[in-house]
Amino acid sequence: MFAAMFETKLAKRKNTILFIVLLTAITGCSPAPKEELSTQKQTDSMPIKNLLPKKPLGKPVVYQVFTRLFGNTNTTNKPWGTIEDNGVGKFSDFTDTALQGIKELGTTHIWYTGVPHHDLITDYSAYGITPDDPDVVKGRAGSPYAVKDYYSVNPDLADDPAKRLQEFEALIARTHKNGMQVIIDIVPNHVARNYQSLAKPEGMRDFGEQDDTSVEYAQNNNFYYVVGEDFQVPLPLDGYQPLGGDANPMSDGKFAESPAKWTGNGSRKAQPHFHDWYETVKVNYGVKPDGSYDFPRLPEQYMQLGIKQHVAFWSDKKVPDSWLKFRDITGYWLDKGVDGFRYDMAEMVPVEFWSYLNSSIKIKKPDAFLLAEVYNPELYRQYIQFGKMDYLYDKVEFYDSLKAIMQGKEKAKVLHHIQSGLQDIEQHMLHFLENHDEQRIASDDFAGRVGGAQMGKPALVVSALISRSPTLLYFGQEVGEDGSEDLGFGDPSRTSIFDYGGVPAHQRWMNNGKFDGGQLSESEQLLRSYYVDVMKISAFHPAMLGSYMPISFKPDQVADAQTGEVLNSQTGINSADKLVAFVRYTDNQRVLVISHFEQQRSINLAVVLNAEQLDTLKLNTDAYVGVDLLTGTKQTLIVEDKLGVMELSLAPMQSVVIQL
Template sequence: MRNLKSKAVFNTLRYCVLSAASSVLILGCSEPQKNTQASHQSEPQSTQAAVSKPVVYQVFTRLFGNQQTTNVPWGTVEQNGVGKFADFTPKALQEIKALGTTHIWYTGVLHHALVTDHSKFGIAADDPDVVKGRAGSPYAVKDYYNVNPDLALDPSQRLAEFDALITRTHQAGMKVIIDIVPNHVARNYQSMSAPDGVKDFGENDDTTRTYARDNNFYYVVGEDFKVPVSPDYQPLGGEPHEQSDGQFSESPAKWTGNGARAAQPDINDWYETVKVNYGVKPDGSYDFPRLPADYAQRDIQAHYEFWQQHELPDSWYKFRDIAYFWLNRGVDGFRYDMAEMVPVEFWSFLNASIKMKNPQAFILAEVYNPALYRDYIQQGKMDYLYDKVGFYDSLKALMQQTGHAQDVLAAQHSVQDIAKHMLHFLENHDEQRIASAEFAGDARMGKPAMVVSHLISKAPTMLYFGQTVGEDGSEDAGFGKPSRTSIFDYIGVPAHQAWMNGGKFDGGQLSQAQQSLRAYYVKLMSLSTLPVVVAGNLLPVVVDTDNAQAKQRVMAFARQYATQRMVVASNFDANHSHTVSLSLPNDWQQNNNTTVRDLLENHPVQTIEDGQITINLAPRASVVYLLED
């Protein structure tokens, strides 16, 4: 990132905004690429020089380019099809970039356990008894040094094809994120592609002991693994398969990924995976140095130097080397699965190692316990965490017409000291689709929610593929239940396929309603370059109304950066319009008789009178007013 002073950046961006004001749509201007590394220290407003708010586009790589529409439950790759790295054409990437995307999270890239037979390429099929679905879970990685053969036109050249995708993504002006899953690996982990000298997980383990510091796994000594059984579940939906016999050879049995210690895990355990040992003893005590408390305020260099003084468990070094391998191939960052199940000290070690190699690396983690947020940000040196418990959950309730606008604001204020580190989303591979009957039943409910989610803080925003065209996740793919687009089986994604339009990526098969929805997202996400969106502080706006339902369903807030001020209001009521008066922050009263224009939905120009703006919001409508002195 260029060393630009904030005033210069603000003036340039202000010109971008004002140049587009006549057409309302904010398109942004060409500016130096933003360093997305999050600071772990308090940043004075005067030194913030960011020019774009990070936007992560999560795509389930296997599904993105699939054009087949058969959608047979438990269907084979021949029946239901599979997308390829090559489907991310320059045109596809251009359309992803149009959503304001700065980073693409390619989910399911690493070689994970799957039933499909690629033996002619020297890749053995996995046992269905320890694979969820037919295409397999992306979080049961079996080779950290290669990629999923399903995703390549030529599986023997799969790593080269992914390298080419990294290059195309960079050429399109975006960065690449992939998953690392440190808590567990596939039960049948076998790296066929590890560099010379790299030992497999468990290769040097002492399997006569339940625990040893440098073992990679925990063992059920003296017992063999037994496949879990259930009257309600059969691998591949009961389809005959030569390896589907209720048997899998593992002696001694290993602890299961979610920490289950039985030789025969329960069917609801993560039985397809095994838990990685980081030097945490079975009684929960630690077999490694604790990080001093004051390191929460110390920088990456200090964290890195601290760990250089100690000999650490073998698993720590294995994952550091895996991260280095992918950084060296051009990957720009990582999303960590279930990070809270791994000690925070390990994250200090790994993230410091990554940042010393690439200071701009983008680090995102899945942590669901709010009591751990600050530890994993300040001591673990995570850039960003999911803001799921609290913000997303309260926003979802409001979208479902059961929550209250004040609950969402309260959730945001509960993390205000770390707000810039709390990534916002409405959909991802774990969550129900907005349009599903089990969630909101209407993709349009994502409009007010996305306005709030995207504009309320400095933190990155994440979009999930298919979200912008109203994908409803209703397909019965096999393993798991509809409402979430399947991550375990081969399946076509209908609304997304309509946008893909046979590889043209022009939305040619979308309905008018779907086209309108995507256009709304494009317009909203274009606001990512506004300085007040990038770096503005959150301020309160009072919704004045005697209507109790309006009080519950209309949410409003303000943000300010330098002389740029923004007022946002959204009506989450699915059926009723509401007229409300917005009382602006007290120190904005000098804006009386100022006219304001809506940047998003072209609502009529309004005048601020006595510190208030009175508006009428249709169901699911929002306003985004920009005030500049």
């Protein structure tokens, strides 16, 4: 198809050595001897399991489960339904079979979301738990980010609420037995409006218990106060009624709090807005109301110093009381066997606190997994180097751009600019396509009206393989869950974190507790198998810990597979803008990755490597046959006169991952 470009240089080589085998376009090894050629066929396929090492190589895969929803087999999904109406998942639903199904995706860490005891409406007063007020609870099942008791766990999740902590400890042990580690949430910026720990160890004080409420701010106050004013419940919008209007003796538009506290997102009003985080109150870390700091600042050189030096810095410093409380909380959970934490809205808390907390954690457990929600790219290096975070969300740059590419709103090459700009910290930037805050890929508002869950396939390949970063998967993503259920407080397109309910596609994989995919449709089964294959490459392939080389395309390197028409900007369609390609490589491993984001058109493509790229990849004049790890088929790269060319065809939304 691209004869005009390459026929003169390559035709003779194609005729004589088309089937010479190399350890891939991209392995950097020597070609196979000519006597082996008769055993090689372009149509051969090879199982991926025969091409990968048997053990993970150190690139984490985090599987996020919304613990309350994961094991629920109830399919009622009544809006604002009670726990009796819609059911709830339990710690015990994570059986060995379920955990092995999670591990099959290359999972190294399970993030059990919603474990700490948070506000909820179900009545557990028989267990000594005070009821929560619907006027300051979002949804009937409550927000997992309005933590009420950091020393206990959500009673909804236990078969016997009186033994809820023991049941979670058993889940920790079961997860470890199945070869994975445990992450839970820590929400340092805010706590529930009615925080009260019933399970705190002897000698511990609750947040706010010793505060001086006569002043707006004091260094050792845990909260900020609106002095002289009582809290008022926000005015509802759009006809909102707590619990969907269902009667509840505490649902009276009032909540006793005097004086009012600042709201979790920083609102200083006694009556916050309905869209404020009114179910929570902001924690004071020694940041004065004028924005100045009431604690020592880290000298600049500490960005380059290690954990022991950070511990030493804080050892003789007086720090705010809230710092001490969260140090004790994280230490408590580490002692229970938890392996790490996901920190909610970490950038709303000063970076010095993170230096203090994370260095204390790492001294106690050096391999603790510390993941932070930070959205400001200008702060990434501070929170990694000063704050000693292991990983940050790569949302604002990478995820947001990848989403725009999936929706046809952005050119694919933007990812290369982002990836190049993060090379010094790329291994710290967590990649994801879904989590509890983001829309489901298959939802109508994301990609459901165009490529649906299938559009997640090329995006997964790029997201999981482009860098040394860990990958996060959200439960149900691998079977195309669309998040379309309207369960009450939560909005469709995101699986609700506020309501009781079931997750239909995920429930089909659960198959009434068998966790064997027995109820999945054929397309859902194939999608999950695809996720398994890609994530095995991410977790097991040595090249995934190597370097990154971007590959770009000119418009005349792409042609319509049906008509042969070159798809350039003159025709109004530039299919080169819908291709993401790169090489991941080490000294002796080479993998070429190409993802095609076009939703309807099949293309023929010429991959061209220049002299500099060939030199970096140690590819000399010859023909190299590589294996696509996703299909087992072979593709040939011909190198002559310091030019490498591979011609291949790609279906809509197809990816290739080529190596031998």
